[in-house]
Amino acid sequence: MDSDASLVSSRPSSPEPDDLFLPARSKGSSGSAFTGGTVSSSTPSDCPPELSAELRSAMGSAGAHPGDKLGGSGFKSSSSSTSSSTSSAAASSTKKDKKQMTEPELQQLRLKINSRERKRMHDLNIAMDGLREVMPYAHGPSVRKLSKIATLLLARNYILMLTNSLEEMKRLLHIWVNPHPLRTVALLPVSH
């Protein structure tokens, strides 16, 4: 049991996520408190390659875990290992191979797959920590870590807020550079 990631849980006062995501969605108005929206857009973007490289450097040694729980808790699947997937008629060649594998070989394969999945989830958690670091909320040892869902929601709203701010700045800059565009038009001599 290596619950390394969830050690940060000395939890006096955590920022209530619900308080952070007020459902306002005030548009354009000077309000720059990132407000929650109800947009249900989902952009299917894979993690950028530079991130994985960063993760790789950050992880360093996230390879195989010494103690896989298989020995302890064993397989949860109804029937142990081999006969579990008899129903699926679309037996690919890998499954045929699996049927030919011996029990220790199957266990070894399972351990390998589990380890990969564990590493994948660890990478995901590292990325989530990186996201938490740049989120505008109170960090610190005395503050409970944002949950994953709260982190994602906060990030989304933060991005929306920054986008609005940028638009506002562009607008103000345009006014500053090009003052009174309408007045110049209005001052044109009326021809008649």
Next chain:
DNA sequence: TAGGCCATCTGGTCCT
């Protein structure tokens, strides 16, 4: 004790 959050396992599916 219930509920929330999380890690892990597992089988299926998609992609390279």
Next chain:
DNA sequence: AGGACCAGATGGCCTA
């Protein structure tokens, strides 16, 4: 074929 991704299930930990 092998790996990545995903979703469901399960159990543990923690807080109100």
